[in-house]
Amino acid sequence: MRTARAAGIVAIAVFRESVRDKIFYNLVLFAVLLVGASVLIGQLTAGQDVKIIKDLGLSATSVFGVFVAIFVGISLVSKEVDRRSVYPLLAKPIRRSELIAGKYAGLLLTLLLNTAVMTIALYTVLFFLSRGVPENIQHAWDAPALDPALLKAIALIYVDVAVVTAVALFFSSYSSPMLSAVFTLGVYVVGQFNADLKRFDQIVSAPAAAIIAKTAYYVLPDFSRFDVKLAVVHGVPVSGAYMTSAVLYALAYIAALLFGAMAIFSRRDFK
Amino acid sequence: MSAPAIRTRELTKDFPVGFWRPRPYRALDRLSIDVAQGDVFGFLGPNGAGKTTTLKLLMQLVFPTSGDAEILGRPVGDVAVRRRIGYLPENPYFYDHLTAEELLEYYGRLFGMPAAERRGRIAATLDRLGIGAERRLQLRKFSKGMLQRVGLAQALLNDPEVLFLDEPMSGLDPLGRRDVRALILELRDAGRTIFFSSHILSDAEALCSRVAIVAKGRLAGAGRLADMQEFAVKGWELVMANVPASALDRLRPRARGVVTIAADRYAIDIAPDGHPEGLLRELIAAGATLVSLNPVRETLEDVFVRRVSAVGDGARPSAGEGRPR
Numbered sequence: 028m029r030t031a032r033a034a035g036i037v038a039i040a041v042f043r044e045s046v047r048d049k050i051f052y053n054l055v056l057f058a059v060l061l062v063g064a065s066v067l068i069g070q071l072t073a074g075q076d077v078k079i080i081k082d083l084g085l086s087a088t089s090v091f092g093v094f095v096a097i098f099v100g101i102s103l104v105s106k107e108v109d110r111r112s113v114y115p116l117l118a119k120p121i122r123r124s125e126l127i128a129g130k131y132a133g134l135l136l137t138l139l140l141n142t143a144v145m146t147i148a149l150y151t152v153l154f155f156l157s158r159g160v161p162e163n164i165q166h167a168w169d170a171p172a173l174d175p176a177l178l179k180a181i182a183l184i185y186v187d188v189a190v191v192t193a194v195a196l197f198f199s200s201y202s203s204p205m206l207s208a209v210f211t212l213g214v215y216v217v218g219q220f221n222a223d224l225k226r227f228d229q230i231v232s233a234p235a236a237a238i239i240a241k242t243a244y245y246v247l248p249d250f251s252r253f254d255v256k257l258a259v260v261h262g263v264p265v266s267g268a269y270m271t272s273a274v275l276y277a278l279a280y281i282a283a284l285l286f287g288a289m290a291i292f293s294r295r296d297f298k
Numbered sequence: 299m300s301a302p303a304i305r306t307r308e309l310t311k312d313f314p315v316g317f318w319r320p321r322p323y324r325a326l327d328r329l330s331i332d333v334a335q336g337d338v339f340g341f342l343g344p345n346g347a348g349k350t351t352t353l354k355l356l357m358q359l360v361f362p363t364s365g366d367a368e369i370l371g372r373p374v375g376d377v378a379v380r381r382r383i384g385y386l387p388e389n390p391y392f393y394d395h396l397t398a399e400e401l402l403e404y405y406g407r408l409f410g411m412p413a414a415e416r417r418g419r420i421a422a423t424l425d426r427l428g429i430g431a432e433r434r435l436q437l438r439k440f441s442k443g444m445l446q447r448v449g450l451a452q453a454l455l456n457d458p459e460v461l462f463l464d465e466p467m468s469g470l471d472p473l474g475r476r477d478v479r480a481l482i483l484e485l486r487d488a489g490r491t492i493f494f495s496s497h498i499l500s501d502a503e504a505l506c507s508r509v510a511i512v513a514k515g516r517l518a519g520a521g522r523l524a525d526m527q528e529f530a531v532k533g534w535e536l537v538m539a540n541v542p543a544s545a546l547d548r549l550r551p552r553a554r555g556v557v558t559i560a561a562d563r564y565a566i567d568i569a570p571d572g573h574p575e576g577l578l579r580e581l582i583a584a585g586a587t588l589v590s591l592n593p594v595r596e597t598l599e600d601v602f603v604r605r606v607s608a609v610g611d612g613a614r615p616s617a618g619e620g621r622p623r
Contacts, residue, residue: 115452
């Protein structure tokens with residue numbers, strides 16, 4: 028109870044600081060990009076514009092979310108340590124583990140706002156694009172313009188950035204911001220091709236490389252599990268069971284990464 | 299008798315130095331000090347002496363290699379004891395996008411203060427530190443001196459029994475320094491314990507009941523400043539203007555030396571038992587004008603060098619040397 032309260036106080040401060048910091052510019056950039064692209068594409072394509080906007084909007088939501096998760100996630104802890112704002116904070120009645128939990132929760136709140144605003148922007152653009160389109164053309168689409176299934180893709184994008192945030196927080200609990208960014212980006216990129224790592228022994232004959240690839244497959248999170256953008260855009264159903272398993276998979280990784288970050292941060296000397 | 303406000307025993311800290319083959323570097327070597335409740339305790343030493351390391355050990359920002367420390371009779375790792383202390387780090391830095399009020403609101407919540415009490419304490423503390431309308435500005439717009447005041451405000455927010463101040467005068471203008479000195483004396487009168495680090499002897503002289511001197515990671519001396527031999531007055535420097543030649547001739551045998559500064563201005567070096575008051579009276583009666591009268595003491599730096607040389611050869615102890623078993 029005490030731990031949750033302390034972490035909650037930190038989370039609110041993180042949310043307030045983050046929202047005033049970089050997120051706002053990120054959202055403006057996203058909205059301008061999406062509106063600009065939709066106007067342009069609307070003039071260039073016939074009938075395919077809604078699908079392209081969905082694809083573009085979901086991809087942009089994912090890319091911007093990951094961007095915020097990596098750079099804000101890393102700076103949350105490393106900026107506190109580099110600028111020494113952690114010194115007066117840790118002299119207050121708060122445990123280091125509570126600080127890590129609060130930082131994570133605060134960034135999740137920020138990312139939730141980020142994702143919510145992007146979702147509203149995407150649905151708004153889709154609403155204006157589909158308005159006035161004849162019904163026979165709308166019937167030819169794989170899925171309706173304002174398809175609620177888009178929310179499934181967006182939910183998994185949010186889960187994806189939650190895992191990326193946990194990875195960023197883990198690395199920044201002991202490493203410099205630059206190295207943390209490189210490591211997190213590395214894990215994210217390799218994690219996109221995680222399924223290929225499992226089959227690496229079928230491609231190469233070197234046993235050592237196959238063992239390394241297999242180990243990486245089991246250790247690194249499989250980020251491709253959270254990517255259902257293509258399916259949703261093309262109207263392919265995504266089952267509730269798939270959603271549940273993806274969320275549970277993410278929760279296991281997040282828990283492991285947070286406990287690791289807490290353990291490291293709790294023993295760290297601030298020189 | 300109550301437990302000391304602060305107590306360290308054989309407190310030692312080694313930091314690894316070097317990337318490929320890190321070797322331990324001893325930043326603090328077996329520090330044992332007691333600070334009584336109600337003391338204003340000056341923790342003195344030149345830059346790099348181990349003052350900030352000691353404060354960080356007391357705040358659990360770094361962990362000891364060996365030895366231990368207590369605050370108010372509790373181990374420093376006890377989170378509960380942090381409700382009763384305040385800490386101002388050296389050159390404090392906070393969150394760019396929060397206002398001073400929001401920062402204190404954040405910290406006040408961590409102390410578990412109820413909302414009404416929190417609001418009252420925040421307003422009173424900011425008023426006390428002279429932070430007026432600026433309290434609603436984001437901290438990135440604050441000058442270094444104003445950030446120092448915010449740092450003091452957050453350290454005082456919970457009305458702490460023990461206050462740790464790392465170089466509290468740093469970054470302050472003369473008015474700010476005067477305010478902080480007054481604040482420390484006010485807190486002392488209210489029975490608070492204040493542990494402050496400084497490399498400026500005049501701060502310690504003006505404020506401290508007791509001091510400890512650290513140099514090169516080791517305790518080089520501790521006690522009442524007035525009792526420490528090195529800080530006893532070694533003589534007096536009297537500077538006078540418009541001194542008549544006859545008066546100058548009369549005082550020469552009673553002075554250790556007389557140096558001409560300008561046409562009729564002289565610096566007179568007087569032995570510690572040379573009664574400068576009497577000489578001053580005579581010179582003024584002869585028509586001279588007082589420019590200044592100052593005690594001559596060794597500098598803190600001189601004391602460090604000699605104390606450390608007396609301990610060893612002046613070098614910082616290596617990590618393996620003299621480690622407690």
